[in-house]
Amino acid sequence: MQWETVIGLEVHLQLATKSKIFSGASTAFGAEPNTQACAIDLAMPGTLPVPNEQAFRDAIMFGLAIDADIAHTSMFERKNYFYPDLPKAYQTTQLEKPIVGRGHVEIELADGSKKSIRIHHAHLEEDAGKSLHEDFHGMSGIDLNRAGTPLIEIVSEPDLRSAEEAVAFARKLHSIVTSLGICDGNMSQGSMRFDVNISVRPAGSDTFGTRTETKNLNSFKFMEDAIALEVERQIDLIEDGGKVIQETRLYNGDTKKARSMRSKEEANDYRYFPCPDLLPIVFDDDYIEQIRQTLPELPDARRDRFMEQYGLSHYDANIISGDANVARYFETAADSDAKLAANWIMGELSARLNADDMAIQDSPVSAEQLAGMIARLKDGTISSKMAKEVFDAMWDGEGDADSIIEARGLKQVSDSGAIEAMVDDVIANSPQQVENYRTADEAKRPKMLGYFVGQIMKASKGQANPQQVNEVLLKKLNELL
């Protein structure tokens, strides 16, 4: 039987505000445990929440970017459950009046087709702290630095039909929120986390199957793998005569396995009710309009501009413009040559960043440095091969391209007289090869150039300008025909 996959996403986004959503404590990542939790975050008796206006501005900005309705009155509810890393034993969140209503996000698939994914709503809430179960000799440690960090939870409609679509959608959201500057997009630090609702149904059916929710995926790769695994599990289960039960599942990216966390029957009754410490917050049209005026360029517009302004292909422009940080890097690096900058970013730079699990904004090679190197590549000072060496040296912190070229004596020889002399030498010292070349079919000759080029590059210790070598060599050999 043909099966159709139905996927809906819930995305938790940490907002890049300086302080927490209801307290003045810092949200910076990586501090010593419990050093960024104030009396409010610790839920000390008598403390009260005061909303952080920036979190609301960020949420409204996101709503405007996905063409959503912005709620003029926004309310908070308490979601009650006990857990040691949830200090108040309730999470302050939004249920009945979320700040962002229905919207939509357009995704583009590998075959170039486009699809609009509906957003059901997006709401503001506070993050919990972290429970640490290792290193405490059978006990658990609690770190409340993250408690109270502002989150937006984005809930999609079940409009996604494959892992590919889900990943494209997740990437598009990542692109939008990093472009808006409301989230740093750093997935390994938990800035963006995905819960995936998955069900399958016979192709052509118009009713939904029973869904499961796989929680807390924090990379696109894990999401893709987890969806594939869960779809396969559900199909196998049904084809073997079983039934999918509604449950929450956890996927482990290291073992590539998933397990059931709790079934619907074990689900908490969260006893939501309006938070009496926070009055409804009202936004008028002027306020929303004023935020609309501050909206930066969004990914689709940027992609089109990159094609127009820099002459990038649709494919390259898509990749380069998708991540706001990459786009910013590109626009600086493109100073010397846009196409070369795009190639280096998508090639060498992204390979090195991936290998070191690093975000582009943390790259040891700055966009200015890359632009400097590309300038030398473009003016012929160095060859592509030398550029690789220069890039590695820059990555290792040896300075900018010019000083590395100078220090390592990497200038390529572009003096035509010197190159002609080297070509003449090699031709003179390779009579047999010259003879073979002369007598070979014309079609075979280009392949035979490799020998001569190799000899010349060797003689020049790799510093001869390969393009010039090719030109001179061809000219001289053809003179012998």
Add this chain to the structure above:
Amino acid sequence: MHNKTLADIIVGLNNGDFSSVEVTQHFLGRIKAMDGQYNSFVTVTEDAALAKAAAADQLRASGNSTVLCGVPIAHKDIFCTNGVRTSCGSKMLDNFVPPYDATVVDNFSRAGAIVLGKTNMDEFAMGSSNETSYYGPVKNPWDTNCVPGGSSGGSAAAVAARLTPAATATDTGGSIRQPAALCGITGLKPTYGRVSRWGMIAFASSLDQGGPMARTAEDCALMLNTMANFDPKDSTSIDRPVPDYTAELQNSLQGLKIGVPKEYFSEGLNSGTEQAVRDALAEYEKLGAQLVEISLPHSHLAVPAYYVIAPAEASANLSRFDGVRYGYRCEDPKDLRDLYMRTRGEGFGDEVKRRILVGAYCLSAGYYDAYYRKAQQVRRLIKQDFVDAFKEVDVIMGPTSPSPAFAFGAKGNDPVAMYLEDIYTIATNLAGLPGMSVPCGLVDNKPVGLQIIGDYFDEDLMLNVAHQFQQATDWHQRTPEGLE
């Protein structure tokens, strides 16, 4: 000395009739000598009080006096005090020392007041008799076999027994007014949002409001001048200037329209209490006021709505007491569930547990609409009753509580009978309105309170109305036998 009002003490200090150290020592001495009978204080901060009194005397001598410079008061043990144990009447917080002051505490500190100590209360402010305190019941200075009312019974008894000239208190369903009535003192619950809730341990956040207790309306006005402010740390605090509440005290009541709700004189009202209240109303007519019979048709729904909303909010507010970060923690928990169950099982008293259970039930899936949502709808109707009434009248008057102080244990086994103690006070909390209790008579030598309900932010008018009554009567000057 101890019969002096707060206003008298301010005048005496200003005139140099006595020093702050002398006043403070006098009240500390009385607490030490007499509070064994009343149990109205859970913590006495003698050393800090005397040090601050000495400093106040120096400030005054150097001409840098502040409005309450060197004047002793007490705080209900629900207000967090930096470095001083704040128990909220519970075993759960018996070891809790806050690292911050409540805004109310900070306001009094900056005004120069001396804190004698922290007063006893029903556990987490849940009770109308002060019998639920972990530190034992408070006894009514008028009759130590009787309750002082609650939850601010410690503050009320301490003022009535002249152990402090005034005290702070809180009122969620009547917790200032009912004990004020039962102890024969004056108490004011301001408009919701008038006094900051920052650092005031929450019972039911949408109903809780801090206010003063003292012997006279004038003293309550002096207290409220310092207590009230807009506080950016409390999102429900209202950004509105604080008037001088003593400014209008002397106004004539000629032409004042007093609404008398017929629902407040019905079945269950003690006949002696009713008579005292009717006499007080007659006194107002003599002062030039006009009585208007009004109806607050949804009054009978106030207690049921309150006992859904308040427990619902409390069930969430008290969830933070889990033994993880501060407060009581059970011995040797074997796992997380055991930590939660025993910490909360051992740390909370019965009435607190009862309300948490009721609240959690009302919010549960399948019951929310029938209980919580319905109660909120009722709350709007009750508020509308008052909004309509205040189109016709300036203030509303009736009894504060249905009967005078009752004996310990009299209602202990019947929660509903206890809840009906607040039948006349609860509606104003649901509506967010200000309410006051003023002594207006004695029944079997036990005090009766007249309740004055005002429109939003009409505390100045209410204090004027109460003050004029106290100029014409002497009920507020009556003193329990042996305490004159």
